Amino acid sequence: MNWVDTILQGVLLGGLYALFAAGLSLVFGIMRLVNLAHGDLIVFAAFLILVLVSTLGVNPFLAAAIAAPLMFAIGWLVQFILLNRTLGKDILPPLLVTFGLSIVIQNGLMEGFSADSRRVSAGALETASIPLAGLNIGLMPLLTFASAILVILVLNRLIYSTSIGRAFRATSDDPVTAGLMGIRPERIFAMATGIAMVVVTIAALYLGTRANFDPSAGPSRLIYAFEAVIIGGLGSLWGTLAGGIILGVAQTFGAAINPEWQILAGHIAFLLVLVCKPRGLFPRAID
């Protein structure tokens, strides 16, 4: 086993998991909503990109750029029309409704695209790599990781240095008092879910070009996303990146020892973090 290579591949894989998780983390941080349909929405976005690539004949990156505003609109509407009604003191309704949404999306995709597994072709990029100190670093994993960093930088900038970000945090702290300041929580929530769906589209771009996906692939993406969020600590986006990296490194190590152990090793790492630090590695001070 080449240690350096294994760690490097794990870190880069962690970028993909961080992308899966960033939208989930954002939505949870602002409205304490755990979106169980998050993984299915990633798969939905991947199918959207696939359709755009095959009908318009554009490359996947351009297709994702076209899909992003569509996904924003879908997220905004789903939150405003459906999920806002479920938010309240009781945490059960949003769980039930997003679980239902997950089933609806899976079955809708199954109806429309059959159960066949698909892939979005990224052409020569798929196999391109950069030689670095005796190792070969895949260009797609590198792009994925860079995108994850960029997404988290942009989200943090949005949350901590803009007027809308202040409104996000104020609403997260206390929706009633935010209302007194002229903030409409229901629109803030819709905006947050819309932004999360843009991140979902970016995640879908890399999911679709790097691996096969099918209509039932969502729940396992949700698990990775969820584990990354929990390992990192709820509400912290850099924590989510760290969580994704830990998950990715654990999986590549597991796979390096025995390919059957890849998935299991990730879950064991997650359990170990939960046992040692139940609130995650970088929990927000205020909950």
Place this chain on the structure above:
Amino acid sequence: MANLLQIAGLKAFYRDFQALFGVDLYLDAGETVAVIGANGAGKSTLMRSVAGVLSNQPEMVVYKGEPIGALSAPDVMARGIALVPEGRKLFASMTVEENLLIGTYGRKVDGPWTLRGVYELFPILQERRHNPSTALSGGQQQMVAIGRALMSNPQVLLCDELSLGLAPVVIKDIYAAFPRIRATGAAIIIVEQDIGQALAVSDRVYCMMEGRITLTGRPGELDRAQIHAAYFGADQHELG
């Protein structure tokens, strides 16, 4: 001539519990009015009804001729009525300056109150502007809450129990800011249990008991016995 703010026959409920039984109150431009009363008299309910936290019949609250009783809090705020809520309610994850800036979110109008204006009114806040709001003393937090409401340059400022939980010397500091707030032209309603401070800064006073207005007048014209009776009820007045 219509009043700036006219509250007529305001009834408010928390589910089956009726908290206000037909409250009448008016506020003219530039005026400061105090609403005093014991704990549970309905003062905060009155403020929350005007600010739109509690929804009422539209005509029960009329602002500049427009019925606003049924509007939501952001809609009321956008029209120029800002509430300093009871218990201050600062945003805990945010700094002093971010809390102040939130005040401009729902209403972007030019006026005397900017960050600089608030920092001139409460200089200590400028020193502590990058501190988390939770790191401040109670009095400083109250200054942030007032500043946050002022940042929207409201025409009506509602202040709910500013003195709650604060030492008398701190309360005095906070009330010392009111002449300067008044000078910018804002009309103010001050809700207080602390009668002394409220009477000292107000033009007129309403006394509330058990969800009703029991006494109204100008501070100079009311004697202590009247206020005592309206505040605590006639029976206790006779006993006391």
